[in-house]
Amino acid sequence: MFIKKFPFIERKEKSMHIFIRDEFDLYKIIHSGQCFRAVEINDGLFRFITGRHVLYIRHIQGIRYDVSCSPYLWNHLWKPYFDLSENYEAIRNSISPNDHYLQKAADYSRGIRILRQDPWETLITFIISQRKSIPAIASAVEKLCQKAGEEIKTPLEILYTFPTPQKLSSLSQEDLKACSLGYRIPYISKSAEIIKKSPHLLKDMATYDDEKLLNALMELPGVGIKVANCTALFGFHRTALAPVDVWIQRVIDQKYEGSNPFPTYGQKAGIMQQYLFYYAQSTGMK
Secondary structure, eight states: OOOOBOTTSOTTOBOEEEEOOSOOOHHHHHTSSSOSSOEEEETTEEEEEETTEEEEEEEEETTEEEESSOHHHIIIIIHHHTTTTSOHHHHHHTSOTTOHHHHHHHHHTTTOOOOOOOHHHHHHHHHHTTTOOHHHHHHHHHHHHHHHSOEEEOSSOEEEOOOOHHHHHTOOHHHHHTTTOGGGHHHHHHHHHHHHHOTTHHHHHTTSOHHHHHHHHTTSTTOOHHHHHHHHHHHSOOTTOOOOOHHHHHHHHHHSTTOOOGGGGGGGHHHHHHHHHHHHHHHTOO
């Protein structure tokens, strides 16, 4: 299985074929508003970063993909990261036949999955996300990584890890201003200082129930209910939680007559939110 070489990586770099049978669309995943460092670096070649690990992945045909990692890392890091143990086709098929708008949104958004991202990185990136467009968020996050992250060299590019709480809390106000963080600077600095002083806090939060987790997150500077929900869904994989941003509020107001549809879907509400968000933002709410 670990046999084929990527044509876009030096000869010494091996890759392997993997097969993904469930719904999986790389383009939709990176444009669904849940992650800000994953990119398409050229036609059909996507790059994901988690911790110090970088994955290049390309869809070949049907259920076949090429990935730039070992079998061990695929099975123990990247399969969980892409939530590949969950059956998203079954989740999509569980949508009420009476919920016509969500049916349409889910069909359009087929292939989105909720990534299992790092809670610390997710917390800071969603504090940054407030009142910013997705491209502006991605730009600010990348500047922050270049300013305080550790260098990662791949055969294709030089990248940087997401800064640790220790590194981030040590940045000056001028350093943070250079990352286009604006009024969020004190929130980021104070949150980094809190996590630095309580290094087990986020691990402890992972043991909380959803309500306690949201309340704990909202005790951090600059974290309101929307940022808390985003951090819980995308950083702690709490799929019962459905963040409400401007697009989702419009959907609720215009397509559901002001009635929140998410409680209907229980533990999968956050996945339904992603279908609605991607569809509404991509189509302008059709």
